[in-house]
Amino acid sequence: xxxxxxxxxxxxxxxxxxxxxxxxxxxxxxxxxxxxxxxxxxxxxxxxxxxxxxxxxxxxxxxxxxxxxxxxxxxxxxxxxxxxxxxxxxxxxxxxxxxxxxxxxxxxxxxxxxxxxxxxxxxxxxxxxxxxxxxxxxxxxxxxxxxxxxxxxxxxxxxxxxxxxxxxxxxxxxxxxxxxxxxxxxxxxxxxxxxxxxxxxxxxxxxxxxxxxxxxxxxxxxxxxxxxxxxxxxxxxxxxxxxxxxxxxxxxxxxxxxxxxxxxxxxxxxxxxxxxxxxxxxxxxxxxxxxxxxxxxxxxxxxxxxxxxxxxxxxxxxxxxxxxxxxxxxxxxxxxxxxxxxxxxxxxxxxxxxxxxxxxxxxxxxxxxxxxxxxxxxxxxxxxxxxxxxxxxxxxxxxxxxxxxxxxxxxxxxxxxxxxxxxxxxxxxxxxxxxxxxxxxxxxxxxxxxxxxxxxxxxxxxxxxxxxxxxxxxxxxxxxxxxxxxxxxxxxxxxxxxxxxxxxxxxxxxxxxxxxxxxxxxxxxxxxxxxxxxxxxxxxxxxxxxxxxxxxxxxxxxxxxxxxxxxxxxxxxxxxxxxxxxxxxxxxxxxxxxxxxxxxxxxxxxxxxxxxxxxxxxxxxxxxxxxxxxxxxxxxxxxxxxxxxxxxxxxxxxxxxxxxxxxxxxxxxxxxxxxxxxxxxxx
Numbered sequence: 001x002x003x004x005x006x007x008x009x010x011x012x013x014x015x016x017x018x019x020x021x022x023x024x025x026x027x028x029x030x031x032x033x034x035x036x037x038x039x040x041x042x043x044x045x046x047x048x049x050x051x052x053x054x055x056x057x058x059x060x061x062x063x064x065x066x067x068x069x070x071x072x073x074x075x076x077x078x079x080x081x082x083x084x085x086x087x088x089x090x091x092x093x094x095x096x097x098x099x100x101x102x103x104x105x106x107x108x109x110x111x112x113x114x115x116x117x118x119x120x121x122x123x124x125x126x127x128x129x130x131x132x133x134x135x136x137x138x139x140x141x142x143x144x145x146x147x148x149x150x151x152x153x154x155x156x157x158x159x160x161x162x163x164x165x166x167x168x169x170x171x172x173x174x175x176x177x178x179x180x181x182x183x184x185x186x187x188x189x190x191x192x193x194x195x196x197x198x199x200x201x202x203x204x205x206x207x208x209x210x211x212x213x214x215x216x217x218x219x220x221x222x223x224x225x226x227x228x229x230x231x232x233x234x235x236x237x238x239x240x241x242x243x244x245x246x247x248x249x250x251x252x253x254x255x256x257x258x259x260x261x262x263x264x265x266x267x268x269x270x271x272x273x274x275x276x277x278x279x280x281x282x283x284x285x286x287x288x289x290x291x292x293x294x295x296x297x298x299x300x301x302x303x304x305x306x307x308x309x310x311x312x313x314x315x316x317x318x319x320x321x322x323x324x325x326x327x328x329x330x331x332x333x334x335x336x337x338x339x340x341x342x343x344x345x346x347x348x349x350x351x352x353x354x355x356x357x358x359x360x361x362x363x364x365x366x367x368x369x370x371x372x373x374x375x376x377x378x379x380x381x382x383x384x385x386x387x388x389x390x391x392x393x394x395x396x397x398x399x400x401x402x403x404x405x406x407x408x409x410x411x412x413x414x415x416x417x418x419x420x421x422x423x424x425x426x427x428x429x430x431x432x433x434x435x436x437x438x439x440x441x442x443x444x445x446x447x448x449x450x451x452x453x454x455x456x457x458x459x460x461x462x463x464x465x466x467x468x469x470x471x472x473x474x475x476x477x478x479x480x481x482x483x484x485x486x487x488x489x490x491x492x493x494x495x496x497x498x499x500x501x502x503x504x505x506x507x508x509x510x511x512x513x514x515x516x517x518x519x520x521x522x523x524x525x526x527x528x529x530x531x532x533x534x535x536x537x538x539x540x541x542x543x544x545x546x547x548x549x550x551x552x553x554x555x556x557x558x559x560x561x562x563x564x565x566x567x568x569x570x571x572x573x574x575x576x577x578x579x580x581x582x583x584x585x586x587x588x589x590x591x592x593x594x595x596x597x598x599x600x601x602x603x604x605x606x607x608x609x610x611x612x613x614x615x616x617x618x619x620x621x622x623x624x625x626x627x628x629x630x631x632x633x634x635x636x637x638x639x640x641x642x643x644x645x646x647x648x649x650x651x652x653x654x655x656x657x658x659x660x661x662x663x664x665x666x667x668x669x670x671x672x673x674x675x676x677x678x679x680x681x682x683x
Contacts, residue, residue: 009288011081012286012287012288012308012374012375012376013286013288014079014080014081014281014286015080015081015083015286015287015376015377016080016081016082016083016105016106016280016281016284016285016286017083017103017104017105017106017287017333017376017378018082018083018084018085018104018105018106018107018108018280018284019084019085019100019101019104019106019107019108019128019133020032020084020085020107020108020110021101021107021108021109021110021121021124021125021128022109022110022111022121022124023111023112023115023117023118023121023124025112026110026111026112026115026118026121026140026141027110027112027140027141027267027268028110030140030267030268031108031110031138031140031267031273031276032073032084033267034197034267034270034273035075035082035084035273035276035277036073036075037196038197038198038273038274038277039075039076039077039082039277040075040076041073041074041075041076041363072084072085072331072362072378072380073362073363074361074362074363074378077277077278077280077281079281080280080281082277082280082281083377083378085100085104085378100319100320101124101127101128101131101133102131102317102319103317103319103333103378104131104133105133105134105284105285105286105287105289105290106133106134106135106136106280106284106285107128107133107134107135107136107284108135108136108137108138108276108280109121109124109125109128109135109136109137109138109260110137110138110140111137111138111139111140111152111155111156112140112141112144112152113139113140113141113142113144113147113148113149113152113173113264113266114141114144114145114146114147114148116148116151116152116154116155116156116159117152117155117156117159117160118614118673121159121160122159122160125160125162132257132291134254134255134256134257134283134284134285135254135257135260136254136260136261136262136263136276136279136280136283136284137156137164137260137261137262137263138262138263138264138265138272138276139152139153139170139262139263139264139265140265140266140267141266141267141268142170142173142174142177142264142265142266142271142272143174143175143177143266143268143269143271144174144266145174145175146174147170147173147174147177148173149166149169149170149173149264153166153262156260156262162259162260163223163258163259163260164259164260164262165219165220165223165250165253165259165260165261165262166183166216166219166220166262166264167182167183167184167220167250167261167262167263167279168180168181168182168183168262168263168264168265168272168275169181169183169213169216169264170264170265171188177266177271179191179271180263180264180265180271180272180275181205181209181213182202182275183213183216183217183220184220184243184246184247184250185202185243186204186205186210186217187202187203187204187205188202188203188204188205188209189201189202189272189275190202190203191270191271191272193269193270196270197269197270197271197273197274200274220246221235221241223250223253223259224241224246224249224250224253225249226253226258227249227250227252227253227258228245228248228249228252230245231245231246231249247282247283250282250283251282251283254283254284255283255285255289261279261283263275263276263279286376287308287335287375287376288308292305292306292307292308292335292336293305293315293317293335293336293402293403294402294403295315295392295400295401295402295403296400296401297399297400297401298348298399298400298401299399304400305400306335306336306337306398306400307336308335308336308375308376309336309375310337310338310374310375311337312336312337312375313336313337313394313395313397313398313400314334314336314337314338314339314345314393314394314395314398315334315335315336315337315392315393315394315400315402316332316333316334316335316337316339316345316392316393316394317332317333317335317390317391317392317393317402318330318331318332318387318388318389318390318391318392318393319331319332319333319389319390320389320437321387321388321389321436321437322380322437323433323434323436323437324367324382327382328382328384328385328387328436329360329380329381329382330380330381330382330384330387330391331362331378331379331380332378332379332380332381332393333377333378334373334374334375334376334377334378334379335375335376335402336375337374337375337394337395338372338373338374338375339356339359339372339373339379339381339393340356340359340371340372341356341357341358341359341369341370341371341372342355342356342357343355343356344356345384345393345394345395346393346394346395346396346399347384347386347387347391347392347393348391348392348393348394348399348400348401349388349390349391349392349401350386350387350388350391352385352386353396354383354384354385354386354387354393355383355384356381356382356383356384357381357382357383358381358382358383359371359372359373359379359380359381359382360379360380360381360382361379361380362378362379362380367380388436388439389439390439410440410441410442410455410456410457410485411455411457411458411484411485411607411609411652411676412455412456412457412458412459412461412462412482412483412484412485412607412652413442413453413454413455413456413462413482413483413484413485414453414454414455414456414462414466414479414480414481414482414483415446415451415452415453415454415479415480415483416451416452416454416466416477416478416479416480417450417451417452417477417478418452418475418477419476419477419478423475423477426473426475427452427469427475427477428452430469430472430473430475431443431452431454434465434468440456440457440461441454441455441456441461441465442454442455442456443455451480452477455485457676459482459656462482466479482656484606484607484651484652484653485561485607486559486561486604486605486606486607486679487556487561487562487563487564487604487605487606487679488556488557488558488559488561488562488563488564488597488602488603488604488605489519489563489564489565489566489602489603489605489681490517490518490519490563490565490566490597490600490601490602490603491519491600491601491602491603491681492518492519492599492600492601493516493517493518493519493600494516494517494596494597494598494599494600495514495515495516495517495571495596495599496514496515496516496517496591496592496593496594496595496596496597496598496599497512497513497514497592497595498511498512498513498587498588498589498590498591498592498593498594498595499511499512499574499588499591500512500583500584500585500587500588500591501579501584504583507581508578508579509579509581509583509584509587510575510576510579510580510581510584511541511544511545511573511574511580511581511583511584511585511586511587511588511589512573512574512588513545513548513570513572513573513574513585513588513589513591513592514570514571514572514573514592515549515568515569515570515571515589515592515593515596516568516569516571516596517566517567517568517569517593517596517597517600518566518567518569518600519565519566519567519600520565520566520567521565522565522678522679522680523565523678524565525564525565526553526563526564526565526566526567526568527567527568528546528549528550528568528570529567529568529569529570530542530545530569530570531569531570531571532570532571532572532573537573540582541573541580541581541582541585543582544582544583544584544585544586544589545570545573545585545586545588545589546589547586548585548586548587548588548589548590548593549568549570549589549590549593551586551590552589552590552593552594553566553568553593556597556602557594557597557598557602558602558603558604559604561604563597564605564679565605566597568593568596570589573585603681604681605679605680605681606651606652606653606679606680607651607652607653607676607677607678607679608649608650608651608652608677608678608679608680609649609650609651609652609655609674609675609676609677610647610648610649610674610675610676610677611627611632611646611647611648611649611650611655611672611673611674612645612646612647612672612673612674613627613645613646613647613662613670613672613673614643614644614645614670615643615644615645615646615666615669615670616643616644616666616669617643617644619665619666619667619669619670620637620644620646622665622666623646623662623665623666623670624646626658626661626662626665627646627648627650630650630651630654630655630658631650631651631654632648632649632650632654633648633649633650634646634647634648635647635648635649636648649677650674655674658672659672
């Protein structure tokens with residue numbers, strides 16, 4: 001494709017890269033499904049509860065009725081091309097949300113009209129704030145019994161510390177919900193259910209309706225007037241405020257994240273979805289409206305960036321790697337420049353040239369082949385051998401490394417073992433593919449038992465992996481009970497000496513090393529330093545000492561877990577002419593470290609989880625007692641939307657089955673959220 005085929009500034013200005021974020025079961029996927037239907041991308045509405053949703057294309061998602069993997073799709077809603085990522089709401093799949101938010105320009109937060117802001121809504125909202133993502137809000141499920149629009153707005157203020165501005169108001173709530181009032185145009189929107197909501201009409205509000213909604217209209221005018229003072233003058237003088245002027249003011253306030261426009265409806269009942277698409281195009285940013293992606297020069301380490309334009313040098317971030325029929329697909333956001341199918345790009349993170357065999361625009365589980373992709377695009381590439389999540393792609397002549405996606409440490413593990421040798425070989429191969437897709441998975445082989453230790457972010461996370469093994473590859477390895485992933489550390493200082501003096505393969509190998517260990521504060525993983533004259537020792541021997549220490553730190557002295565928060569100092573080394581060797585020093589340093597760790601008051605660290613439980617006041621005592629029995633330390637107790645919210649820290653090992661116990665203790669009326677806080681010694 002020639003350079004002249006690059007998109008114009010107008011086309012880029014009409015591009016929207018958005019995500020749909022929320023708590024599990026708020027209706028994200030149902031909203032996505034309606035967006036695809038009304039935009040003409042699909043011709044039949046799929047339903048989550050029927051397992052037919054387009055965006056939940058994995059069998060595990062269809063079976064469970066939840067989103068597990070971020071699905072990417074695109075649709076046209078004139079004048080815009082909209083790239084959409086439907087993200088998971090379950091805490092076990094937080095990394096999917098994190099890496100999606102990293103590459104989005106805007107987001108739509110979906111809230112249940114009954115439950116309002118739920119714990120995982122808070123988590124993903126805070127994640128989006130850390131990336132400065134402008135947002136809209138859609139209050140869904142207004143047809144449900146107990147729906148309360150104003151209550152949801154109130155919970156957004158208190159829980160999210162956001163500034164919601166209603167640009168719509170529901171006509172009725174619960175069973176009385178029948179339509180939507182547009183506070184910008186002062187019209188009532190009526191959705192024709194005989195056409196599944198495809199056809200909808202607008203009519204001017206009656207005088208009675210306008211009076212009833214005058215308070216909300218005034219709040220909207222005040223918010224818009226903060227962005228355009230003349231709007232308030234027009235309003236106070238009794239003149240009509242031009243709708244285009246209102247839209248411009250609302251767009252400005254949204255882009256600068258001074259407020260969040262709030263829309264309302266029921267995606268399942270086909271009410272209020274098209275206005276969400278209109279709002280995405282009107283208020284959320286194009287790639288031009290967000291700051292350029294900042295990276296560093298890999299040579300000088302100076303900060304640098306490129307403008308959002310096809311003619312600029314390439315900079316792109318791989319935000320996800322997926323396996324498609326055994327082939328690797330690298331999903332990427334292009335920040336500048338262009339990528340051509342059949343061309344070559346430089347993977348600066350891996351220091352490898354990558355050939356882009358084919359390029360695709362994605363539609364959930366399906367792919368549309370394209371020749372080129374340009375700045376602002378989100379596409380997938382096949383044929384890249386080395387790409388990993390978080391890698392930066394660029395031009396070798398103009399290298400840049402973009403900020404990497406945050407890493408998450410697995411907190412729970414499962415021992416699995418193949419049923420026979422043949423299955424074992426295939427299992428290793430398949431799990432390696434899953435590791436490529438999911439950076440929160442970890443894999444180790446236990447040499448003593450022959451088992452594979454698979455680690456992840458939660459019970460559901462590992463359960464889904466086992467289901468995928470069965471369904472996709474017909475592998476059914478034996479699996480043990482989920483186990484907590486521990487780490488080890490030390491509480492004191494100590495030193496140790498190791499000497500290795502042995503004949504291996506008719507060659508003598510000698511090494512002697514003395515070192516000391518001391519604890520570091522939590523969060524500082526480990527450091528190794530030399531306090532010997534490094535100039536006096538061959539580099540290969542010093543490297544062998546460092547490798548021996550690093551290897552030994554992978555397996556502590558209590559239960560063989562990795563050792564963290566420790567500083568190792570190499571104090572001395574001895575040599576023997578003709579016998580000293582890298583093998584000797586590697587073995588000696590490992591022996592010295594084991595001796596030092598054993599004498600430095602070793603401690604076991606376990607995953608400590610941040611737990612948050614929203615519960616009616618009458619059950620607070622039961623919840624506190626239950627948390628106490630699980631070894632939890634209560635940090636806060638706050639009021640939120642008529643509920644008491646109990647917050648605390650608890651060891652993961654005692655939280656298996658906790659949600660079942662909580663349901664029993666509170667008659668099912670408590671909401672529960674937990675996320676990893678840190679590894680620590682349990683006091």
